[in-house]
Amino acid sequence: MTRRSPAPPPRRTAAPWRRPGRRRAPSARRPVRTVGPPRCPSGQGLGTRVPVDWAWRGDAPAPHHRSGSTGPPPLSSNTPRAALGGALAAALVAAGIAASPATAASKPPKPVKVRSTPDNVVYGGFPIDRRPVSTVKPGQVVTIDTLSSVGITVPDVSPVQYFGKLGVKASDVLPDATAFWKTLPKRTKYAGVHTLTGPVDVAGAEPGDTLEIEVMDLQTRVPYGVNLTAPDSGVFSTTYPGFRPGDAPLRIPTAPADAIAGLAPDVRQHLLRTGRSKRKGSRGKEVVFFARGVEVPLHKFMGVMAVKPADGAYVGYTPGAGPYPDGVQSSVPPGPYGGNLDVRDLTVGSKLYLPVFQKGAGFYTGDSHSVQGDGEVSGTANEQSLVGTFRFKVHKRRSTGPYAEDAKNWMVMGIDHDLDRALKLSVRRAVKWLVDHKGMTEAKAYSFASIAVDFTISEAVDRTQVVTGRIPKDVFFRSGRVKAGALAERARTTKASVPIARHDHGH
Template identity: 30%
Template sequence: MKQHILRVSPQTVHWGYFSKVVAPALTVRSGERVTIETLTHHANDDYERMIEGDPGAESVFAWTSEYKAVARRGAGPTTGPLQYGVGEGIGVHLLTGPVAVEGAEPGDVLEVRIVDVQPRPSCGACFAGRCFGSNVAASWGFHYRDLIEEPKPREVVTIFELDTAGEPYARAVYNYVWTPQTDPDGVVHSNIDYPGVRVDHKLVKKRENVLRDVKVPARLHFGTMGVAPAEADYVSSIPPSYTGGNIDDWRAGKGARMYYPVAVAGAHFSVGDPHAAQGDSELGGTAIETSLTGEFEFILHKKHTLAGTILEGLDHPMLETEELWSMYGFTFPNYLAALGPEGQTTVAGHASLDQAMRDAFRKLRRFLMQVHKLSEDEAIALLSVAADFGITQVVDANWGVHGSIRKSVFAER
């Protein structure tokens, strides 16, 4: 089995979008493995802990008044009057890739096995070998218009340290309220509205001893990964859709398998938005955003081989672990098709858990009927007594509900 390594650099990352037109950073064959480095787009919340001294991270985040290593940050406009910067307004996540898979064609299914996940340690002089992440209670969070303490509204950044000596967990180090930050191009960011802006810690007030005596169980996983959609050349990394993307399910970690319907030749798989921990719903807007390195195995399932398998009829992302299968429902299963080119900016205005739940139900019903050969009445009975539906996220514009069925239910089959 051939093993590849894809390190982070300005040439191997793209920021804020999935794309069918960006040249692949790597091409692999079905059955090959790739070790892929990923960076959190929130690393500049604490430059000393998460960027300084790290050649890969420094090269990607480099931004001065004369030079911006990764200029385009989002699927938005690249010319004309830009308020924040190139690609502004649509997409935020740092993604490594794309990885093209030889022979992948629309109608196929790409299986991505997450073989291993490891945290990326700090290289800073004072923090070398330790691992850190950032959680932001942000303006796009579900809570933002429902605060009860002053000042209102506010965005709060909490820096966590990850301990991996035994069973991994995270502890809060400090937090601060976001204050206006000026980027190297002279743009003032009163809110967290453009990715990669370095926080000047002389302008914020650190609050120590936060979340005292609280240990957060670590769930190392990748919040955003998937293949390129066919509907547009550049597609925002924020709303998830039928080809995956920003699903934000903490179960997508070591040992999991994700399945994606291929929409374009080569598939164009990208991965990023690495997380140290997250709960269902990602309520405040982010997880513990950290940097991770994953080992992935790519298996291409050709469309003519899908009949009679669990992948028959699959037109949406699906997760498989040793214990269960999960289907992902969204407000819009394919928001680009439903809302047109403007969907990338308007989908948030339609966000609905009712529609996401309906979509998750329909997808899991189809799975039980087509794969497990149940009648509709049998499937609905089983959904009611054995399936688990949870809120995956309410912060990614196209809200998500996951429907899961345990494999043990079918142990006697």
């Protein structure tokens, strides 16, 4: 019997990225920095390695914010600063190092619920001496119920009667709407028209700070809303700044003489039911069933988000108007405190930045809309009760806001009784923002505003008018400040072969 020799051991081959002619794996090329002391002999990993490009200094200012700037706080950068914390935590866990109680991440506080009970709702203004209905910590999630004021502020007509005339069943009328209506005879009414939930105080907020309001979620509370029209409402009102003697009103009929609360369904009051579409192409999406064959996608947002105003500072219904008789800022005209901005961009995923004037900030919200076009030209949107979920942060520097942002844009608002001046203020704020946060000169910022920033009329019917400038995020290739001339270099692809005529006038 012939004895076979044992088979040779299998030949070891290099890893694919180390074979001749093959590139090394990207992770193998990345430089690393040792976090903590050198490795222990036991290999228990005190020298866990973390890629250098994750090593953000947590106390360093955002690269696009100028030190000492008086502008708003740094808005979201394209660079995820939170990556360092997550990377370090993952590396330590992988290395088997248990976090001590002193260094373990604190458990997030429980969410807070604020209901729109009569005690939690204020009517028509932003009183600065009102006690908070709740106090939350920065980063704590708070869910706030709101009530649309339509149908619940007529003293002689209950919400059940009002909405019943529009075809709403009594069971679809919110109990807290009826509870609020019952308090009207003894309730303080300020100069405005909105029912607002609040104030919610944020611990640690002090005058001179900036409050960041993140809109996390918005949901409808009832399957309907109401839009109001009249021959002289909205931009056809005699109080509209653009009104001139002799302007003809719209030909909208008046309500019957015997109509309760001036109700004229589908003429003065338009009940707009909402729900899920069954139409091909938009099946399952939330819409307004406006008319047969007409569905309008929902775009929910809070028309009013405000902080308590400054002492003795008022925004009146007309330029130069003095304090209100009751000394409380009306909820109608928006101003530095935010308020009735009616900016439809402030939906889920957006952030609003407001200057803090009072201790705790004092956040009010309401005037909830399920959908509105830019301008809100009839004077109302689809006024529909919503529940909103928010998260607050406090920045220890003053903004000259309001400012906002969402995933696509940074937003600046110009507010004035004159629409032309509101546009000018919005442009000026856009230029200042680009100078402060992107390092442009005023000349470059003004040029950029003219070619890349969209300015739209967000609201034109609340005595002071709002023009919003949307600064696009996706045109900036790198986070941080733009070096002088960088935009011009990117735009210059070839040298012009012929002279280009200069035009200093508008087109």
